[in-house]
Amino acid sequence: MPSEPPLLSLKNVTVCRGPNRALDSLTLEIPQREHVAVIGPNGCGKSTLVKTIAREVHPLWSEDSSVEILGRRNYNIFELRPLLGIVSDDLVRRSRRRVSGRDAVLSGFFSTLELWPHTPVTTEMTRKADAILELLEIPHLAERPVAEMSSGESRRVLIGRALAHDPRTLILDEPTNSLDMHAVHELRSVLSKLATSGVGIVLVTHNLPDVIPEIERVILMRDGSVFADGPKREILSAERLSALFRIDVELVEREGLYQIW
Numbered sequence: 151m152p153s154e155p156p157l158l159s160l161k162n163v164t165v166c167r168g169p170n171r172a173l174d175s176l177t178l179e180i181p182q183r184e185h186v187a188v189i190g191p192n193g194c195g196k197s198t199l200v201k202t203i204a205r206e207v208h209p210l211w212s213e214d215s216s217v218e219i220l221g222r223r224n225y226n227i228f229e230l231r232p233l234l235g236i237v238s239d240d241l242v243r244r245s246r247r248r249v250s251g252r253d254a255v256l257s258g259f260f261s262t263l264e265l266w267p268h269t270p271v272t273t274e275m276t277r278k279a280d281a282i283l284e285l286l287e288i289p290h291l292a293e294r295p296v297a298e299m300s301s302g303e304s305r306r307v308l309i310g311r312a313l314a315h316d317p318r319t320l321i322l323d324e325p326t327n328s329l330d331m332h333a334v335h336e337l338r339s340v341l342s343k344l345a346t347s348g349v350g351i352v353l354v355t356h357n358l359p360d361v362i363p364e365i366e367r368v369i370l371m372r373d374g375s376v377f378a379d380g381p382k383r384e385i386l387s388a389e390r391l392s393a394l395f396r397i398d399v400e401l402v403e404r405e406g407l408y409q410i411w
Contacts, residue, residue: 154182155182155218155220155221155222156179156180156181156182156218156220156221157180157181157182157183157184157219157220157318157319157350157352158178158179158180158203158218158219159178159179159216159217159218159219160176160177160178160179160202160216160217160218161177161214161215161216162175162176162177162212162214162215162216163175163176163177163202163209163215163216163217164176164209164210164212164215164374165195165198165202165207165208165209165210165374166210167198167207171374172195172198172374173195173198173199173202173209173374173375174195174373174374174375175375176195176199176374176375176376177376178199178369178376178379180352182220182318182319182350183318183319183348183350184350184366184367185345185350185351185353185362185364185365185366185367186351186352186353186365186366186367186368186369187353187354187355187360187361187365187367187368187369187382188352188353188354188355188369188371189355189356189358189361189368189369189370189371189394190356190370190371190372190377190394191356191372191394191395191396192356194356194371194372194373194374195371195373195374195375196323196324196354196355196356196371197238197323197324197354198374199354199371200236200238200321200323200354201238202217203219203234203236203321204230204234204236204238204321205225205227205230219233219234220233220318228261231261231315232315232317233315233317233318233319234317234318234319234321235309235312235313235315235317235319235320235321235349236312236321236323237305237308237309237311237312237320237321237322237323237325238323238324248295248296248297249263249264249265249295249296250292250293250294250295250296251283251288251291251292251293251294251296251299251303251307251310252276252279252280252283252292252293253265254296254307254308254310254311255279255282255283255307255310255311255313255314256271256275256276256279256314257311258310258311258312258313258314258315259271259275259314259315275314278314279310279314280292282310282313282314283310285310285313285343286306286307286309286310286340287336287340288303288306288307288310291303291306291307300333301328301329301333302329302330302332302333302334302336302337303333305325305329305333305337306336306337306340309322309340309344313344313349317349318349318350319349319350319351319352320344320349320350320351320352321352321354322341322351322352322353322354322355323354324354324355324356324357325337325341325353325355325360326355326357326359326360334359334360338360338362338407341353341362341364342362342363342364345362345364345365346364351364351365353365358386358391358408358409358410359407359408359409361382361386361407361408362406362407363405363406363407365382366381366382367379367380367381367382367385368380368381368382368385368386369385370385370390370391370394372394377390377393377394378390378394386401386403386408387401388400388401388410391410395410399411
């Protein structure tokens with residue numbers, strides 16, 4: 151049987167944000183269903199990578215440059231969105247609305263942030279939204295307005311929104327920003343649960359403790375390029391992380407979770 155195309159294949163991709171090269175001749179491939187962490191300091195190009203995958207920004211044209219998602223270079227954006235469940239910081243900032251938790255999840259079926267009047271919500275969609283809220287252990291948030299939720303609660307609702315279409319991969323950009331210790335612990339548990347359910351996880355972060363035990367591969371980014379890439383236990387070393395963040399660090403690992411000092 152033919153092998154399935156990779157989730158993502160970038161070749162010599164350069165993306166400019168203003169006068170700066172946010173991605174600089176980046177070459178990277180991520181297979182489907184792989185659990186991957188992309189780690190790097192602020193400004194290294196991580197969020198631009200997510201926006202490139204989501205087709206929110208576009209690379210400079212070059213004959214030897216290409217972006218392929220699931221084996222295709224060209225997509226109708228409305229065909230692409232159901233295949234990738236993206237939860238970004240931008241989405242979190244825009245989500246503080248009077249929409250309820252259930253309606254926020256339902257909006258994922260329509261690639262919006264709320265349900266407009268006469269939106270054709272079916273009984274099957276509502277059942278699916280309620281099942282997702284149960285999966286994420288937040289059925290009590292079904293009727294609560296997102297604007298009245300904590301940061302951790304709204305983050306989990308947005309993950310539910312991203313799961314509405316059963317995406318092949320969940321892409322999370324800095325998922326623990328603004329969360330307290332308890333909310334971070336709960337979010338890690340949810341991501342571990344999703345990782346074991348068959349959803350691919352691409353975790354984009356500058357925060358090493360975000361890397362759940364199910365992550366198999368780590369990609370380190372610096373200055374818009376891949377700094378190191380490989381199995382988690384090989385890549386996560388004090389020496390590499392010191393070079394990545396340009397400070398001396400100590401690395402501690404406990405039960406599959408990592409922390410630096």
